[in-house]
Amino acid sequence: xxxxxxxxxxxTSIREMIAFALRKAGMDAMQAADARAAQLAxxxxxxxxxxLDWMLPGTSGLELARRLRKEExxxxxPIIMLTARGEEMDRVNGLEAGVDxxxxxxxxxxxxxxxxKAVLRRSQGDDGSGMVELGGLRIDGPAHxxxxxxxxxxxxxxxxxxxxxxxxxxxxxxxxxxxxxxVWGGSVYVEERTVDVHIRRLRKTLEPWKLDDMVQTVRGxxxxxxxxx
Amino acid sequence: xxxxxxxxxxxTSIREMIAFALRKAGMDAMQAADARAAQLAxxxxxxxxxxLDWMLPGTSGLELARRLRKEExxxxxPIIMLTARGEEMDRVNGLEAGVDxxxxxxxxxxxxxxxxKAVLRRSQGDDGSGMVELGGLRIDGPAHxxxxxxxxxxxxxxxxxxxxxxxxxxxxxxxxxxxxxxVWGGSVYVEERTVDVHIRRLRKTLEPWKLDDMVQTVRGxxxxxxxxx
DNA sequence: TGTGATTGTCATCGACGCGTAACATTGATG
DNA sequence: CATCAATGTTACGCGTCGATGACAATCACA
Numbered sequence: 001x002x003x004x005x006x007x008x009x010x011x012t013s014i015r016e017m018i019a020f021a022l023r024k025a026g027m028d029a030m031q032a033a034d035a036r037a038a039q040l041a042x043x044x045x046x047x048x049x050x051x052l053d054w055m056l057p058g059t060s061g062l063e064l065a066r067r068l069r070k071e072e073x074x075x076x077x078p079i080i081m082l083t084a085r086g087e088e089m090d091r092v093n094g095l096e097a098g099v100d101x102x103x104x105x106x107x108x109x110x111x112x113x114x115x116x117k118a119v120l121r122r123s124q125g126d127d128g129s130g131m132v133e134l135g136g137l138r139i140d141g142p143a144h145x146x147x148x149x150x151x152x153x154x155x156x157x158x159x160x161x162x163x164x165x166x167x168x169x170x171x172x173x174x175x176x177x178x179x180x181x182x183v184w185g186g187s188v189y190v191e192e193r194t195v196d197v198h199i200r201r202l203r204k205t206l207e208p209w210k211l212d213d214m215v216q217t218v219r220g221x222x223x224x225x226x227x228x229x
Numbered sequence: 230x231x232x233x234x235x236x237x238x239x240x241t242s243i244r245e246m247i248a249f250a251l252r253k254a255g256m257d258a259m260q261a262a263d264a265r266a267a268q269l270a271x272x273x274x275x276x277x278x279x280x281l282d283w284m285l286p287g288t289s290g291l292e293l294a295r296r297l298r299k300e301e302x303x304x305x306x307p308i309i310m311l312t313a314r315g316e317e318m319d320r321v322n323g324l325e326a327g328v329d330x331x332x333x334x335x336x337x338x339x340x341x342x343x344x345x346k347a348v349l350r351r352s353q354g355d356d357g358s359g360m361v362e363l364g365g366l367r368i369d370g371p372a373h374x375x376x377x378x379x380x381x382x383x384x385x386x387x388x389x390x391x392x393x394x395x396x397x398x399x400x401x402x403x404x405x406x407x408x409x410x411x412v413w414g415g416s417v418y419v420e421e422r423t424v425d426v427h428i429r430r431l432r433k434t435l436e437p438w439k440l441d442d443m444v445q446t447v448r449g450x451x452x453x454x455x456x457x458x
Numbered sequence: 459t460g461t462g463a464t465t466g467t468c469a470t471c472g473a474c475g476c477g478t479a480a481c482a483t484t485g486a487t488g
Numbered sequence: 489c490a491t492c493a494a495t496g497t498t499a500c501g502c503g504t505c506g507a508t509g510a511c512a513a514t515c516a517c518a
Contacts, residue, residue: 101337104242119337143455144402144447152457156475157449194477196495201475219485219494385464423466425506430465446506448474 003120006030006047008038008064009082010057018051021109027116035059039067042074049120050074051112052099054083065099078119082107134167135227137211148209158183159202166215166225175222199223232349235259235276237267237293238311239286247280250338256345264288268296271303278349279303280341281328283312294328299416307348311336329398351398363396364456366440377438387412388431395444395454404451428452 005022009015010033019029030047032038034056041047050068054061061081068074081102100119103112130141138147146153146163155163162183174182176192184190203212216224234251238244239262248258259276261267263285270276279297283290290310297303310331329348332341361368367376375382375392384392391412403411405421413419432441445453 100339104246115337118340122337122340140400142401143453144450145400145453145455158476190477191479193479193495197477197497199495200497217495387465419465420467422468422506426466426508429507429509448505 002026002028003049004028004030004045004047005116006032006038006041006050008032008035008050008056008061009053010034010055011053018109018112021113022116025113035064035067038064042068042077046073047077049116050077050079051116052079052081054081078122080115080119132164132167134170135211135214136209137163137167137206137214139164139167148206148211151209153205153209155205156201158198159205162198162202170225170227173218173221173224179223195223231255231257232278233257233259233274233276234345235261235267235270235279237261237264237279237285237290238282239263239284240282246338247341250342251345254342264293264296267293271297271306275302276306278345279306279308280345281308281310283310298410299414304414307351309344309348351401361393361396363399364440364443365438366392366396366443368393368396377435377440380438382434382438384434385430387427388434391427391431399454399456402447402451402453407451424452 005027007015007018007022007029009018009031012033015031015033019031022029030041030045032041035058038050038052042050052061052065056064059067065079065081068077068079078100081099082105083102084105100122101115103115132139132141136148139145140147141164144160146155146160162179165179165183169182176195179195180186180190180192199215199217203215206212206214214225214227216226218224234256236244236247236251236258238247238260241262244260244262248260251258259270259274261270264287267279267281271279281290281294285293288296294308294310297306297308307329310328312331312333329351330344332344360370365377368374369376370393373389375384375389391408394408394412398411405424408424409419409421428444428446432444435441435443442458443454443456445455447453
């Protein structure tokens with residue numbers, strides 16, 4: 001699940017540097033030197049996120065951002081603006097244009113990567129409020145509560161942690177050992193079969209809302225949390 | 230109704246960026262580069278909320294938070310911690326110092342604004358008159374009185390402060406330590422178990438109005454004040 | 459200074475959740 | 489279809505945590 005990032009930046013050296021950093025971070029880098037090239041690239045292959053230089057020859061970055069927000073195809077794509085110091089204060093209609101974040105030059109690639117990840121995380125349902133929602137289930141982290149629809153689900157500590165782990169790591173199989181490491185913590189030793197029992201208990205607490213089939217058994221491997229039955 | 234936000238952060242560029250985003254969002258931004266400047270700024274003009282960098286030259290953010298919690302003037306001001314590479318340690322310590330929320334760097338300005346609004350909203354059924362209302366309970370801050378419907382509720386000082394904190398911070402779990410910090414103040418040392426007793430007393434005073442189930446136990450974690458049973 | 463209210467601490471009791479074993483069921487493999 | 493392995497299900501004992509009531513110290517106010 002490599003993320004595709006489109007870099008729109010006229011200076012080749014900067015573009016290459018960013019592309020290199022992205023690839024090292026396990027992302028796919030697409031490149032464009034101006035607004036026209038960017039739009040073509042997007043049509044050809046829709047990226048997961050766009051890095052947009054503020055200053056571009058011809059159509060400015062801000063203008064391009066506005067345009068992308070109007071197109072159906074590109075409306076939902078998160079945009080991170082790259083601005084030089086000083087440019088921030090005057091022309092920062094960027095936020096109004098629907099830019100998700102902006103990074104001030106010069107930046108470290110490390111910081112840039114971190115920002116990208118933060119924005120991607122947020123565009124995937126994590127709005128930073130500590131709320132996680134998936135398939136009719138909602139977990140309110142700060143409140144330490146679980147809701148099915150708007151009904152509160154009574155749940156014990158361990159089942160809560162287990163469910164929390166599952167809902168933040170859905171659609172993937174985890175072995176009993178992995179679940180023990182993540183949910184119980186590596187320092188304690190308990191039988192692997194104990195996981196089975198807690199899976200059972202979790203299913204039972206979800207049963208009244210017919211959500212117990214989100215917890216799925218993968219025979220010979222472990223368990224998976226998934227939306228689809 | 231512009232909210233005043235104090236930014237305590239030593240890095241000028243970050244501070245400026247945040248300040249700009251805040252103004253854009255219709256808030257007034259005050260700035261301070263270290264703990265000393267922060268305290269002076271607070272005395273001069275009390276902010277509605279404080280953004281506090283974890284790492285500060287001289288007095289650390291954590292230490293400053295503790296100090297602010299002890300001062301009468303700043304006890305009630307919500308604090309949002311800005312932490313780099315937020316590890317578990319940071320979170321725990323920060324929350325124990327009576328911090329209201331924390332945001333991990335790097336964050337997008339949009340995320341930060343969202344958090345600020347959330348915290349302000351939470352600590353603000355308060356419309357300025359000092360009246361707070363929630364789920365059939367009403368607190369008259371200036372008068373130091375509590376009403377259930379229109380009946381006055383007889384309540385002692387500590388239970389009053391506990392209830393006041395709860396009603397201004399509903400739908401969220403607080404550990405005993407956190408409650409001690411927020412309600413008792415960081416300067417006194419009392420046993421954690423004492424919280425249990427006052428929870429009990431608070432429940433007993435609310436019982437005649439069947440509101441005692443708003444005070445909820447979260448086993449292994451702490452207590453929560455909530456509308457829904 | 460006296461009296462009632464308030465507060466913090468402690469000991470005790472009970473409830474709850476947890477881990478484990480024992481047994482039942484299902485699935486795979488030949 | 490026989491057999492073994494993997495998982496589902498249930499019951500039980502133990503330990504931990506929270507609830508509760510009692511008590512002594514302190515505070516506020518007459």
